[in-house]
Amino acid sequence: MITALSEKHEKKTGLPDLEGAEKGVVMRFAPNPSGPLHIGHARAAALNDAYVKQYGGRYILRIEDTDPKRVDPGAYATVQEDIKWLGLGITEVVTQSDRLPVYYDLCKQLIERGGAYVCTCDNEHFKELKQHKTACPCRSQPVEKSLELWQRMLDHGFKEGEASVRIRTDLNHPDPAMRDFPAFRILDYPPHPKVTAHVYPLMNFSVVADDHLLGVTHVIRGKDHIANTRRQRYIYDHFGWNVPVYRHYGRMGIEGVVLSTSQMRAGINDGTYSGWDDIRLGTLRALARRGILPEAVKNAMIAIGIGDVDISFSWDNLYAENKKLVDPTANRYFFVPAPVEARIEGATAHTAHALLHPSDAARGSRTLEFTGTVLLRRAELVPGTAMVRLKDLFNVKIAWNGDTPSFSYGGDSLADARAAKAHIIQWLPAQATVPCTLLTQEGTMSGACEPAVRSELGKVVQFERVGFVKIDAVGDDGVRAYFTHK
């Protein structure tokens, strides 16, 4: 009794249990190859991935390219790259356009079972009938007739829109979306970039066929598919197949970035965006460019979970996940934005040793040679300030002539600086700096950073008192960095 009570209050960690998953799962991530993956895709990808890792099993990447209108030939590779970046435990890849014969064969079987029929009605007319729960004439034609028409579809006997295969459902179903929905259609144009075909399965058919054939046990997808799940059940029932377990998570609102593939593509074409990794976009490659780690994305998505309510995605939460990963590893450097040169009178040469990481002295330090003139951030020199301390160096006294400061050596004592409540600020030796441009979503900051930053290309470092940044490019003209987060 006691144990039963305590079990009930045991703290759950991570995702909720999946029904029937104890013996392992087969799950899938099924993107449409129309462009690079974005944060929205990452949710489905990460959730399925986490469950496969939790229960063990197979994780199928299924490229759903049965609509040539929505296929971008370049996206096959893009999607694979994005998945590799995310680090999903994909165990196999299938592409639906490779499997058209499989779908054709199953379609024939379904017609033979009476679960589908070929409809040659005008689409508008069918819609009208459907609204009134009335069968179209094709519905009652003999199986042989449907089979014959099906063969004619495959043999180019019909043009686009002239014939389709419909699943026999329930014409009295209260939801018109359920009534005899289509399973195959003819498409004359555009040609498919990977196969020659003109009869294509609709998503509801190919998904059921593949989920069954590949042995998918659990499906986690957005609630925009709830109606599809109900439609698909008719197909399962016609075939007598077992239905997988479904979970539908709610809509996720994402603010601050562009997610629409068509909008992104248009912006790239007209030069508004620099590419698919422009940091104003919500693509995974844009996140990567900004220094967000794939683990952070996955962790954030798992924290969001599979709730069926609509939620708003929180950048704060993603940044917090990222900071947990990045803070222990990011080296620290000085970056002085909008700098001004300052000659420090009365100071002898000094060498500053600044730790690469404040909580890990073993990692070593940077060496900054002071020889008389430094770069300081103009904004930090507030008129009236009597003393500042240059971090890891020494104190500087400031005398003001109106708004014009002059600087002089103020001793090495940290205690003095504390007593004077002097701010500890960043600085750079004027003779050894690299120009640095820091790009943020709000705008660009120009300044200078330590030369050693050049060795951090591709890494996330922390510009002290500014935030974490990704070193994006290093060249003769300096360093370009993207702001990650505070």
Added chain:
RNA sequence: GCUGCUAUAGUGUAGUCCGGCCAAUCAUGUCGGCCUUUCACGCCGACGACUGGGGUUCGAAUCCCCAUAGCAGCACCA
């Protein structure tokens, strides 16, 4: 309009199935403090929610009804 789903702090989330352990968990955020040669990290503290109204019950975040709000679908897209 029709069909269906949902509603816990600024955000995300636990608890809801099987009513009492919930004056509601954890994270994030904001504010304050400690630590610190970063406004980072870490530590301490504060703030902040059961959509509203009825009902059932000794007892409701949890069950029922109504209202309200939001969302999804109603494609020869996925």
